[in-house]
Amino acid sequence: MHGRLKVKSTEEQIEAKKKEREKKLLLYNGAMSKIFLKKQNGELDQEMLLLSGEVLVVNPDVYTLWNFRKETFLELSTCLPGEQLQRLYQSELYFLEACLKKNPKSYGSWHHRCFVMDHMPDPDWKRELELCNQFLQLDERNFHCWDYRRFVVHSAKIPPEEEFEFSLRLINNNFSNYSSWHYRSKLLPILFPDATQPMGVSEDALLKEYELVQNGFFTDPDDQSNWFYHRWLMGRGNQTLNINCFYVSREDNCVLVSFTKHIQIGKKTDLILECNEQTMPGTVWLNPNKTSQSSCLWISFYNVFVWCNAQIVRQISIRIIKIIIIIIIIMFICSKRFCNDLNWQYRADNLTFPKDCDLKVTLVQGSLELCSSSLHLGENDSSLSGSSVISMDKSIFSQEMSPLKKDTLLQAMESVLQLMEMESDNKWTVLTVVLLMKALDPDSYFDQIMCYLDKLEDLDGKRIHYYKDLRSKFIIENIFAGTELTNASAITLSGRSLTKMYHTELLPLVTSLDLCDNLLRDVHEFNLLQNVKVLNLANNKLENCEGLQHLPKLERLLLNGNNLTKSSDLLQLTTCAKLNFLDISNNPLSCQEEEIQTITALLPNVSICFKQQ
Amino acid sequence: MGTSVKDIVIPSNAPKSLLLLKHADYIVSYGEKKDDYEYVMTEYLRMNGMYWGLTSLALVGHLDKMNRSEVIEFVLKCQQDCGGFSCSIGHDPHLLSTLSAIQILTLYDAVESVNTDAVVRWIKSLQQTDGSFYGDKWGEVDTRFSFCAVACLALLGRLDEINVDKAVEFVVSCMNFDGAFGCRPGSESHSGQVYCCVGMLSLAGRLHHVNADQLGWWLCERQLPSGGLNGRPEKLPDVCYSWWVLASLKIIGRLHWIDKNKLVEFILACQDEETGGFADRPGDMVDPFHTLFGLAGLSLLGDTTVKAVNPVLCMPEELLKKSKIQFQYL
Ligand SMILES: [Zn+2]
Numbered sequence: 001m002h003g004r005l006k007v008k009s010t011e012e013q014i015e016a017k018k019k020e021r022e023k024k025l026l027l028y029n030g031a032m033s034k035i036f037l038k039k040q041n042g043e044l045d046q047e048m049l050l051l052s053g054e055v056l057v058v059n060p061d062v063y064t065l066w067n068f069r070k071e072t073f074l075e076l077s078t079c080l081p082g083e084q085l086q087r088l089y090q091s092e093l094y095f096l097e098a099c100l101k102k103n104p105k106s107y108g109s110w111h112h113r114c115f116v117m118d119h120m121p122d123p124d125w126k127r128e129l130e131l132c133n134q135f136l137q138l139d140e141r142n143f144h145c146w147d148y149r150r151f152v153v154h155s156a157k158i159p160p161e162e163e164f165e166f167s168l169r170l171i172n173n174n175f176s177n178y179s180s181w182h183y184r185s186k187l188l189p190i191l192f193p194d195a196t197q198p199m200g201v202s203e204d205a206l207l208k209e210y211e212l213v214q215n216g217f218f219t220d221p222d223d224q225s226n227w228f229y230h231r232w233l234m235g236r237g238n239q240t241l242n243i244n245c246f247y248v249s250r251e252d253n254c255v256l257v258s259f260t261k262h263i264q265i266g267k268k269t270d271l272i273l274e275c276n277e278q279t280m281p282g283t284v285w286l287n288p289n290k291t292s293q294s295s296c297l298w299i300s301f302y303n304v305f306v307w308c309n310a311q312i313v314r315q316i317s318i319r320i321i322k323i324i325i326i327i328i329i330i331m332f333i334c335s336k337r338f339c340n341d342l343n344w345q346y347r348a349d350n351l352t353f354p355k356d357c358d359l360k361v362t363l364v365q366g367s368l369e370l371c372s373s374s375l376h377l378g379e380n381d382s383s384l385s386g387s388s389v390i391s392m393d394k395s396i397f398s399q400e401m402s403p404l405k406k407d408t409l410l411q412a413m414e415s416v417l418q419l420m421e422m423e424s425d426n427k428w429t430v431l432t433v434v435l436l437m438k439a440l441d442p443d444s445y446f447d448q449i450m451c452y453l454d455k456l457e458d459l460d461g462k463r464i465h466y467y468k469d470l471r472s473k474f475i476i477e478n479i480f481a482g483t484e485l486t487n488a489s490a491i492t493l494s495g496r497s498l499t500k501m502y503h504t505e506l507l508p509l510v511t512s513l514d515l516c517d518n519l520l521r522d523v524h525e526f527n528l529l530q531n532v533k534v535l536n537l538a539n540n541k542l543e544n545c546e547g548l549q550h551l552p553k554l555e556r557l558l559l560n561g562n563n564l565t566k567s568s569d570l571l572q573l574t575t576c577a578k579l580n581f582l583d584i585s586n587n588p589l590s591c592q593e594e595e596i597q598t599i600t601a602l603l604p605n606v607s608i609c610f611k612q613q
Numbered sequence: 614m615g616t617s618v619k620d621i622v623i624p625s626n627a628p629k630s631l632l633l634l635k636h637a638d639y640i641v642s643y644g645e646k647k648d649d650y651e652y653v654m655t656e657y658l659r660m661n662g663m664y665w666g667l668t669s670l671a672l673v674g675h676l677d678k679m680n681r682s683e684v685i686e687f688v689l690k691c692q693q694d695c696g697g698f699s700c701s702i703g704h705d706p707h708l709l710s711t712l713s714a715i716q717i718l719t720l721y722d723a724v725e726s727v728n729t730d731a732v733v734r735w736i737k738s739l740q741q742t743d744g745s746f747y748g749d750k751w752g753e754v755d756t757r758f759s760f761c762a763v764a765c766l767a768l769l770g771r772l773d774e775i776n777v778d779k780a781v782e783f784v785v786s787c788m789n790f791d792g793a794f795g796c797r798p799g800s801e802s803h804s805g806q807v808y809c810c811v812g813m814l815s816l817a818g819r820l821h822h823v824n825a826d827q828l829g830w831w832l833c834e835r836q837l838p839s840g841g842l843n844g845r846p847e848k849l850p851d852v853c854y855s856w857w858v859l860a861s862l863k864i865i866g867r868l869h870w871i872d873k874n875k876l877v878e879f880i881l882a883c884q885d886e887e888t889g890g891f892a893d894r895p896g897d898m899v900d901p902f903h904t905l906f907g908l909a910g911l912s913l914l915g916d917t918t919v920k921a922v923n924p925v926l927c928m929p930e931e932l933l934k935k936s937k938i939q940f941q942y943l
Contacts, residue, residue, distance in 0.1 A: 466830060
């Protein structure tokens with residue numbers, strides 16, 4: 001189906017081709033019916049190999065015929081002596097080689113070769129590696145062959161050092177070889193492990209790779225293989241799991257725990273809440289969407305039943321409490337499917353936490369403690385937060401860069417700047433400089449980074465929105481790095497041409513967020529803003545409210561001057577119980593009488609501004 | 614000594630508008646030439662081919678042009694004793710043809726006419742201890758099969774029958790240094806594989822495993838100066854990738870990172886004005902596979918003359934709205 005040019009041919013040519021195809025068709029149909037008949041009769045013999053071979057060499061994608069051959073081989077191996085069987089398998093390898101030469105990208109042929117090698121009495125793995133070398137010489141990007149090579153390397157226990165050398169040979173031959181760079185990214189952690197490094201690769205090895213790839217992009221600055229690998233080398237790997245913020249509110253009777261990574265509480269992982277070293281029973285953790293799917297924010301809920309009866313429960317003996325808890329658990333399991341619909345609110349009830357207490361949350365997996373956070377809630381504290389990460393570590397924002405030492409980064413930047421001078425229109429050099437500056441000192445390079453991002457938008461118009469989102473991310477990170485997010489109740493990010501909001505996971509405590517006069521297209525993950533009361537999203541480019549659901553404290557929401565076109569775009573707001581003011585003036589929907597009526601009915605307790613006064 | 618970027622040039626006389634009706638005609642006539650060399654030689658893809666053709670017709674609003682009962686009868690004849698479906702009558706069952714079969718039956722609201730318990734049991738039997746899926750009993754492992762298995766079960770409303778956690782774990786183990794995915798652990802990234810993995814994670818509700826900015830960057834760098842998208846770095850553009858890359862970008866919320874107008878131009882240029890249908894590149898031979906992905910791509914890019922397509926299952930959105938399938942999007 002690929003790469004078949006449509007050619008204009010003469011009547012004669014068409015006629016000749018038709019005749020030839022008719023002949024082929026006859027042969028094909030004849031062979032196929034014979035094969036299927038034999039299969040039906042259970043004749044799994046050498047003739048089956050012969051007949052199916054005739055079809056497969058022309059059309060190796062007829063997977064059923066490869067299956068028939070496998071069945072035949074399994075059948076024959078029960079009756080043929082070892083030597084003969086070995087010869088038969090050997091000839092199958094020759095046959096496969098012929099098929100692969102005609103069609104080197106057939107899944108069926110390559111998988112059948114694995115089958116043969118796994119089943120033949122005396123497989124010659126060295127020869128297979130040689131075959132891979134041959135095929136990769138013909139096409140160094142053939143991923144079927146690369147996958148087969150990995151199979152051979154694994155089965156023949158070829159040392160990774162040799163494979164590392166092999167990939168180097170290919171790269172020295174041609175830097176533009178994404179497959180080889182990819183292979184090296186898999187071999188490095190095996191050959192040069194270093195658990196202390198974020199990517200699990202020793203710094204020395206990374207530096208050597210860095211030199212190699214630098215040769216690559218100096219040789220061919222337009223080849224993206226080098227640049228993708230380079231960006232990976234400069235990366236910091238994965239973020240480690242920790243607690244971003246642990247928040248307890250007496251007035252709301254709730255606990256919020258925000259993590260640096262997404263987790264799922266329930267199956268294997270559990271979040272344990274302790275009060276004065278006693279585990280608090282009946283705690284149910286849900287994410288802001290009120291489900292138990294993965295999230296970086298988890299909120300404690302107590303079963304409604306416990307709440308209503310908390311006072312009575314206290315007077316009843318422990319034994320009954322235990323029974324009740326069991327009932328509650330059963331009730332919870334039964335009611336789980338309704339969680340989405342039930343708009344549970346935090347209960348205003350001050351029975352949960354004692355007057356003065358030590359609170360601790362611990363994330364556990366089996367008996368393993370993954371991370372924990374604790375705080376002391378005094379009698380007069382209405383709410384309190386303890387955080388381990390948020391305000392302390394600016395480097396959480398440079399997580400994409402880099403474990404390497406600062407002077408290495410500086411050196412890297414110098415050489416890329418040098419290249420940029422020679423190749424002033426090369427976007428890869430500009431982007432790399434931006435990323436290096438961000439890693440080195442995002443604050444003092446800020447203006448330069450913004451200039452280079454402008455340049456990238458000019459140089460690479462196709463990906464203009466990628467650069468705009470990247471810019472938004474950098475701006476937000478710079479502001480957040482300079483803010484004490486634990487204490488900040490109001491955050492202003494208005495009028496900064498932001499096209500995308502990042503890091504709402506760091507704002508579970510913010511009560512007022514001003515994002516007006518930006519270019520936001522969506523509000524995904526805004527429901528991590530569990531304490532937000534006032535949200536100003538006026539004059540953006542929003543087309544729906546997906547992400548604004550279940551904001552328990554949201555009172556004022558400004559959505560004027562966006563691209564909301566229909567009442568159903570506001571559906572999520574029905575789950576924000578405290579919402580009392582909504583501005584949706586200057587949206588396409590706000591001049592349609594029908595939509596206005598629907599919205600008024602949808603949000604009966606909200607005072608809605610449809611037209612600007 | 615820089616190598617020039619691999620790309621094509623769109624001929625100036627290439628089509629610039631959507632030939633909607635021609636495509637419907639192309640698909641219908643393709644299905645009528647059952648004795649054609651071309652048709653016979655692609656028998657190993659029949660079930661997939663029917664899904665491509667029928668979905669194309671559904672997207673242009675002409676599903677009624679095919680004979681419903683004839684199609685369903687064929688699909689039923691392809692269900693084997695084990696529960697799986699083969700590509701054609703007499704062939705062996707495979708996950709690839711099984712997903713197409715279930716998709717066809719869903720298009721026709723006829724899932725109940727097959728033994729769904731048997732399908733589910735068979736799919737379950739293909740899951741391995743590491744979470745991966747065999748394509749059939751012969752043991753080939755590929756993240757494409759993880760997608761097929763999960764998509765089938767989601768369409769049947771039986772996703773909880775397999776070990777979803779393990780299935781997710783395997784797919785995540787196929788993630789690479791560039792944030793994209795390959796066939797198996799260690800395999801190089803490929804857009805087709807990215808689509809399967811991202812689609813699978815969407816159905817499983819585990820898209821948080823994806824680094825959307827990193828993967829999105831790799832995906833949007835698939836766009837070449839001609840506007841077309843390739844499947845891997847330094848490869849030629851192709852209409853089918855306009856689907857795989859685009860759908861993946863849509864699922865991870867980064868569709869706006871490519872130049873939509875240029876891509877629309879490229880896809881339209883791959884139409885055949887004489888016969889209808891789309892080819893992989895301008896001037897090549899058309900086929901039902903690229904026809905579906907051309908139309909579906911245009912739909913994702915906002916062409917409203919084509920019906921809205923679901924980015925995870927590549928089926929008409931209005932049809933899936935009626936189902937209870939949960940799709941996660943970033
Ligand atoms: Zn293609």
